[in-house]
Amino acid sequence: MPPKKKxxxxxxxxxxxxxxxxxxxxxRAHYVNWVEQKWGVEVDKTTITRILQTREKRLSTEIIQxxxxxxxxxxxxxxxxxxxxxxxxxQHRAILSDAILIEKAKLIAExxxxxxxxxxxxxxxxxxxxxxxxxxxxxxxxxxxxxxxxAILEALPILREKCANYSPERIYNMDETGLFYxxxxxLLL
Numbered sequence: 001m002p003p004k005k006k007x008x009x010x011x012x013x014x015x016x017x018x019x020x021x022x023x024x025x026x027x028r029a030h031y032v033n034w035v036e037q038k039w040g041v042e043v044d045k046t047t048i049t050r051i052l053q054t055r056e057k058r059l060s061t062e063i064i065q066x067x068x069x070x071x072x073x074x075x076x077x078x079x080x081x082x083x084x085x086x087x088x089x090x091q092h093r094a095i096l097s098d099a100i101l102i103e104k105a106k107l108i109a110e111x112x113x114x115x116x117x118x119x120x121x122x123x124x125x126x127x128x129x130x131x132x133x134x135x136x137x138x139x140x141x142x143x144x145x146x147x148x149x150x151a152i153l154e155a156l157p158i159l160r161e162k163c164a165n166y167s168p169e170r171i172y173n174m175d176e177t178g179l180f181y182x183x184x185x186x187l188l189l
Contacts, residue, residue, distance in 0.1 A: 086104055087133075105121050105126075
């Protein structure tokens, strides 16, 4: 008999297997058959055992990359956590370019006592960090790109004060008046 081809399940498949195992208390042979029927792959009983040994951790951890199969440990997890926290705190306040993230990572590393020659903050390192943490750069478009958040916060109380003198029926959204204007133009043409 030829040796079995090594199969690695994705994180999503492992998660589904753990959910299934929680709902049905069966033996390993049953789970091997279930995996083969569900995904058409042949796994060994030891694979099932290894996955189910970490069942609680798998079910309580968010899956960032469902199709990932292997996890390479991060060299400096404290740097990773601190940079991710920075991104989560500032991603909605400012545009975080790759250059900003690399500089912030260098500052955090310096604060943690990680010497510069131990880690290279290359574009490849940054892309790996973003991929591991599910970070995507979103380009602001349309009105969101041109809005000055500070000016909005300063002007909002003034606008509310001015609008307080009018009934809600007499207050128009500029977008609505723009549509109304185009409607009138279309009628006239």
